[in-house]
Amino acid sequence: MTGRPAAPRDTGHLVDEGRRRFxxxxxxxxxxxxxxxxxxxxxxxxxGKQGASARTRWGLLIDTTKCKSSCTACxxxxxxxxxxxxxxxxxxxxxxxxxxxxxxxxxxxxxxxxMCQHCAKAPCVEVCPTGASFKxxxxxxxxxxxxxxxxxxxxxxxxxxxxxxxxxxxxxxxxWAPRGKGTVEGCTLCVExxxxxxxxxxxxxxxxxxxxxxxxxxxxxxASAISRALAEHPSLQxxxxxxxxxxxxxxxxx
Amino acid sequence: MRAIHYREIEGSGGFWALVGLLALLLAAGLTAAYFxxxxxxxxxxxxxxxxxxxxxxxxxxxxxxxxxxxxxxSIASVFxxxxxxxxxxxSGLLAIALLIGGLAILVLDLGRPDRLGVxxxxxxxxxxxxxxxxxxTGFIAVTGCYLWVMMERRLNRHSRTVGTVAFLWRLxxxxxxxxxxxxxxxxxxxxxxxxxxxxxVMSLAFGLAIFILVLMAACRAGARPLGEATLMRLKNLLGVxxxxxxxxxxxxxLTKLYEAKFFGAEAFILWSGGPYTVLFWFGVVxxxxxxxxxxxxxxxxxxxxxxxxxxSASVVVGGLALVYDIIIGGQAWPLSIFPxxxxxxxxxxxxxxxxxxxxxxxxxxxxxxxxxxxxxLLGLKLLPFLPETLAxxxx
Numbered sequence: 231m232t233g234r235p236a237a238p239r240d241t242g243h244l245v246d247e248g249r250r251r252f253x254x255x256x257x258x259x260x261x262x263x264x265x266x267x268x269x270x271x272x273x274x275x276x277x278g279k280q281g282a283s284a285r286t287r288w289g290l291l292i293d294t295t296k297c298k299s300s301c302t303a304c305x306x307x308x309x310x311x312x313x314x315x316x317x318x319x320x321x322x323x324x325x326x327x328x329x330x331x332x333x334x335x336x337x338x339x340x341x342x343x344x345m346c347q348h349c350a351k352a353p354c355v356e357v358c359p360t361g362a363s364f365k366x367x368x369x370x371x372x373x374x375x376x377x378x379x380x381x382x383x384x385x386x387x388x389x390x391x392x393x394x395x396x397x398x399x400x401x402x403x404x405x406w407a408p409r410g411k412g413t414v415e416g417c418t419l420c421v422e423x424x425x426x427x428x429x430x431x432x433x434x435x436x437x438x439x440x441x442x443x444x445x446x447x448x449x450x451x452x453a454s455a456i457s458r459a460l461a462e463h464p465s466l467q468x469x470x471x472x473x474x475x476x477x478x479x480x481x482x483x484x
Numbered sequence: 485m486r487a488i489h490y491r492e493i494e495g496s497g498g499f500w501a502l503v504g505l506l507a508l509l510l511a512a513g514l515t516a517a518y519f520x521x522x523x524x525x526x527x528x529x530x531x532x533x534x535x536x537x538x539x540x541x542x543x544x545x546x547x548x549x550x551x552x553x554x555x556x557x558s559i560a561s562v563f564x565x566x567x568x569x570x571x572x573x574x575s576g577l578l579a580i581a582l583l584i585g586g587l588a589i590l591v592l593d594l595g596r597p598d599r600l601g602v603x604x605x606x607x608x609x610x611x612x613x614x615x616x617x618x619x620x621t622g623f624i625a626v627t628g629c630y631l632w633v634m635m636e637r638r639l640n641r642h643s644r645t646v647g648t649v650a651f652l653w654r655l656x657x658x659x660x661x662x663x664x665x666x667x668x669x670x671x672x673x674x675x676x677x678x679x680x681x682x683x684x685v686m687s688l689a690f691g692l693a694i695f696i697l698v699l700m701a702a703c704r705a706g707a708r709p710l711g712e713a714t715l716m717r718l719k720n721l722l723g724v725x726x727x728x729x730x731x732x733x734x735x736x737x738l739t740k741l742y743e744a745k746f747f748g749a750e751a752f753i754l755w756s757g758g759p760y761t762v763l764f765w766f767g768v769v770x771x772x773x774x775x776x777x778x779x780x781x782x783x784x785x786x787x788x789x790x791x792x793x794x795x796s797a798s799v800v801v802g803g804l805a806l807v808y809d810i811i812i813g814g815q816a817w818p819l820s821i822f823p824x825x826x827x828x829x830x831x832x833x834x835x836x837x838x839x840x841x842x843x844x845x846x847x848x849x850x851x852x853x854x855x856x857x858x859x860x861l862l863g864l865k866l867l868p869f870l871p872e873t874l875a876x877x878x879x
Contacts, residue, residue, distance in 0.1 A: 320531035320832060329829040331822045344821065344829075353670060359613035360606040377602050380595015382535040383613050389670035391819050391831060394532050395595060398524035411524050412595030468821055472669060484825060 282366040287350075288424060288477060289369070289449040290433070291456050291465060292343055295482035296443035299330060299341040304444065307435030308345075311420070312407040314394075323394030325417045326432060333484040340484055343432070343444075346371055346392040346417035347468060347476030354384035354393065363414075369449075369477050370419050378413040385414060389469045392416050449477065488570045490635075490868035493706045503861055506854040513851010516844035517592035525595065528845050533837030534815045539593035542849030545690065545807045546586030546856060547620070547661055548683055551654035552691020554579040554627065556718075557634075558654075561647030567717065570871040571699065576631040577863045578695055579654075580624055585856025587620055589848055612663050619657040626650045635867070658684045665810060672749035673814035676739065682732040686803065689725035689772075693799035696722060698860060700793055702870055711876030712787075719792045723780040726799055730773040733806075749817045752836070753809060760813040763805045772802015812839055 308326045309315060316322045326345035332338070348371045354363040355371060362378035365371050373384075373393075385393045393416040396409055403409055406422045420430035428434070429446045436444040447456035465479045493499070519527060530537040557575035560568035591597050607614045630650045633639040662683030668674040696718050703710040737754065740746040751757075753764055776795035778785075785791035816837040821827070827834035864870055 316830065318830070320533055320838070321526055323532070324831045327829050327831045327833075329821070329827050329831075329833050332826040334824075334826050342822075344833075355608075356610050357613060357667075358608055359611045359617065360602055361608040362606075377599070377606050378596070379599045379603050381613065382595070383611070383664075385532070385535045386668055386815070387670055389819060390821055391532075391833070395525065395530075395535060397530075398526040410596075412521070414595070469670075483822070 282368040282370070282425075284367040285450065286367075287369040287449040288348070288419060289447065289456055290348075290419075290430075290478045291445040291459050291481065292478065293443045293445075293459075293481045294340040294342050296441040297328075297341050297343065298441060299328070299339075301341075301440045302328060303435040303439040304328075304343050304432035307431045307439075308417070311404070311431035312418070313402050313404040313409065314415075315402075321395075321397040323396065323415060325394070325415070331484055336484070338484045340482060342480065342483055344390060344392070344468070345432070345478070346419070347390050347474070347478045348417075348419060349477070350475035352474065353387040353389065357383045357387040359383065366421070370421050370424070371416075372418055372421065373414055373416065375408055375410050375413050375415075378410075380412040380414065382414060389472055389474070489872045490573065490870060491872050492866060492868055493702065493864045493870060495865055496705070498705060499861070499865070503858065506858045506861070509854035510851050510858060512847045513589075513592075513849075513854065516847035516851065517597070520593070520844055520848070521597055527842065529840045529842040530845075531837065531839070533818075533832050534812060534839040536811055536815065537839065538841040538845035539589050539848050539852075540811050541804065541808045542852055543586045543589040543593070544661065544811065545804055546582045546589070546852060548658060548687045548807070549690035549694050549803070550579050550582035550586060550687075551623070551658045551684075552687035552689065553582055553695050554650060554654050555688060555692050555721075556695060557630065558647060558651040561630075561634075561643050562651045564644075567714070570874055571695075571714075573631065573634055573869040574699060574702070574864075575695060576627050576634065576650075577869050578698060578860055579691070580627050580631075581856045581859035581863065582691070582694065583620060583624060584859060585852040585854075588855055589852035592848060612660055612667060616657075616660045616664070619653070619660045623650075623653055623657050626653050654687075655684060658687045665814070670819065671814055671817070672746050672820060673753065673810075673817050676736060678732070678736050678739065682729075682736055685725065685728045685732050686806065689722065689729050689799055690803040692718065692722045692725060693796040693803070696792060696796040697800070698857075699874075700789070700796075702864060703874060706870070708870065709873045709875035711874055712789075713876040714874050715789060715792055716787070719780050719795065722796060722799060723777050726773045726776045729806075730769065733768070733773075745820075745823070748820075752817050753813055757813060757816075757836075760809055760816065763809050763813070767805025768802055768809060770802075771798045772806060776802075815839075 305326050305328060312325060314323045314325055316324050326343055329342045329344050331340050331342050348369055350369065352363070352365055352371045355365050359381060360377045360379055362374045363371070363384050364374060380395070382395055385395060393414050395414050396411050399411055400409055407418065409415055423430060433444045433446040436442060445456045445459055447454035449457060451457060460479065463481055465481045466483060467476045467479055528537055554575055556568050557572035559565045560572045591600055603617065609615070626646070627650055630643070630646045633642045633646050659680045662680035665674045666677055666679030700710065737750060740750045753760055755761055775798045779791040779795035779798070780786060816839060818832070818834050818836060821833065
């Protein structure tokens, strides 16, 4: 058959075959793509309804006059809820810790829970080369573990020592708090709980087992409990001189 | 001026023995990196307090030295000093080799070195780190072009233009490296804009010291004459750079001592920091600055070739001490979250961070140095980087 033009009957056969193949590919493509397209549409719809909004700024107010040195309810709750463990080694993560702060002049001492301060102008977000450190529209600062390369520049830049580096294999991860060896992590303000309309685990534990020293809420809502408490009593932001505008504020710190 | 003839170096037994030794060191470094990634950084001395360890010391030292190694070429091409022209090719080769060595360490010390592709495709341009990725890779490209126009006779006329671009690029690059630390407002031992120009002076000294050592070793091993005038000129320049670095260190620490908020951090480095204080005064000030100047300029040794070698080696050791003091010492000093208060916690708040370099970290760091020297050696063997003679004119 080489070198001879194809007969009309043959051409028709080829066209049919080509059309059939095209339809087949189109059908398979549609089957493969349709769920993805639907998911995208769903995600957009959900995002529109539930995504983080700049109309909200989540914050925490910690009244250290109520916080007892002996109480570690917030730390324990965060650790068990998010699946991190501190065994006392300098390589262990600590998403939240209690710092005993004492004024050397007066002797006044307070126990101060310290975690990621969810700064409006977060240095960790500024310095992250890949954008893995990011701030949601509602002010929550997070680490995208998928693009964190483990350079640890954010840990160098954070004035609060709020981040930890995962130095070894880990187990017991929680589905809502994925962690990974070689990446950096820190307090997420229990973002998935907030998105589900709940308060962070530390706040809940402080209210139930502690002394109710933590108030969580929307800093932009003047009617929220946190805004009212801030309006009533003086408070401070840690390292306020750096002008980072942290979302976590304190009362009663010496 | 007589014509310069460049020639590849010969592959003697000693040459291949050195290549073998460097390859072994490189293999050790790669093995260390494998275990650091496979098991995790738990096998290093790094913690959540001291997050950058020995690999960063080597990496930053090599990267800073890389831009300084280009000095000699810049002096020839940009500032038109013909006496330096025969050295320009080696200068460019060494600059690229040192940078590749430093970058290799930096990448392999990442928590996720397998995500290098992510670092190359996701950029946050507010980060000086992201800018440095462009500055480093760009430096290799620009210096590569510079070497090309220097080595390709038909393109020689462009060497001043490309050399000027490379010179400006290296200034910006070292400014970027210094700014990694200078912009860290959270940490009191850093947080000074002067760190950027100080890093430039560091690069001038470290880069030239390594250049002199490599040049002396290559000429000696290859039995190529190295004129006294050439060597003395380089030595005097290195002495000036060492003095310049001491001056910048003086201004840096005086500025900090003037502000009460920095006093604790300054006291830590300058008189109460134990090994960090010893490292500063003996390593940085004496070995990195005073001793080389004495060796270079005091009558008994000022014409001695050995003194040039020892003085250059002293600048290298002092440079490593300075980078160690900046990186490790700067992190060991605790963050001041509650200024003026006494603090304690399970996360070592208020406590000087403990750090001891581990074997894998040192192996990785030395592996990067070995890679830089391997590239230099193989470059010298494969292409005509080194003149047949560097004897003084008229000899």
